[in-house]
Structure formats: C-alpha cells, structure tokens
Amino acid sequence: MKKICFIMTLIGVLLSAGGCKVKRPGKASLSERRKWLKEYALCRCFWMIAKQDTAIQNDISQAIYVELTDYSSTDKSNIYNAIDSLASIAVNSIEPTHIADYEGKKPYMKSCIEFSKSKALDSLIRRYESRYSIWTKWTRSERVQ
Numbered sequence: 001m002k003k004i005c006f007i008m009t010l011i012g013v014l015l016s017a018g019g020c021k022v023k024r025p026g027k028a029s030l031s032e033r034r035k036w037l038k039e040y041a042l043c044r045c046f047w048m049i050a051k052q053d054t055a056i057q058n059d060i061s062q063a064i065y066v067e068l069t070d071y072s073s074t075d076k077s078n079i080y081n082a083i084d085s086l087a088s089i090a091v092n093s094i095e096p097t098h099i100a101d102y103e104g105k106k107p108y109m110k111s112c113i114e115f116s117k118s119k120a121l122d123s124l125i126r127r128y129e130s131r132y133s134i135w136t137k138w139t140r141s142e143r144v145q
Contacts, residue, residue: 028068028070030129033068033069033070034122034125036065036068036069037065037069037083037125038117038121038125039061039065039116040062040065040066040069040083041083041087041115041116041121042112042113042116043059043062043065044083044087045087045090045111045115045116046108046109046112047059048087048088048091049108049112079124079125079128082124082128083121083124086115086120086121086124087115090111090112090115090118091108091111094106094107094108094111
C-alpha cells in the first residue's frame, strides 16, 4: 500500500510540474529548457531514492527530459552527468526529520522538490549554458533571464 501511495504521489508531482506538456525542443525558449532541466533533476532525485521500485526504474520521464532539452548529442562531460552528480549529493545529504511524530524518517520527496528549485541547481545550469552551441540561438536578453 505504501508503494502505491508513493507512486501516486510521484505521478501527481510530475504532472503538476508540467511533465506531460510536450513541445518540440528546437522551438523551446531558454526559460523552458531551464525548467525542463530542473524537472529532469527532480526525476533523477526520485529515481535515486527509489532504486528498488520497478515502477520508478521503468519510468521514462528522464529520457523525455533529455529529448526535450536536446543536449543528448553533446560530449560525455555533459550537463546530465553534472545534474546526476548534484542529485546524488542532494539525496545522500537528506537528514531524518526531527519532528517527533515521524520518528526520524527522511522527507525524501520534500527534499527532492527543494533540490529541483535550489540555487545550486540554478547555478549549475547557468554554468553549462555557455558551453553549448545550442544556446547561441538565443539573444543576449533571453540568456540573462
């Protein structure tokens, strides 16, 4: 029962994060690509937490975000590896709660959502923007957003 609740909650979070809105990558704005990278990071964080859950392991959301953001043809030291490393650090740093009613359990989903909205992730995405020729399509004013 806990597994079903977890999966239903995860699906709800992904849907509310815009995971079902599909747009052609070539026509996406810089802000849309940034949002998709953050959503990829959220998926990756959930995936790292739920490694034993086959529903999560078989979920294709990460692949969709890779296709949407369109960095898959870049070199091996790419943004996805950097996000994966940062997500791993975030997952491994999740501390048990100090709220007595929850007996030291860890707030995994809350922590992953906070990670996907973090300044550290924002900073990482912005650092990689200058490395990809795909970003040169946008005007300077859009890159500053």
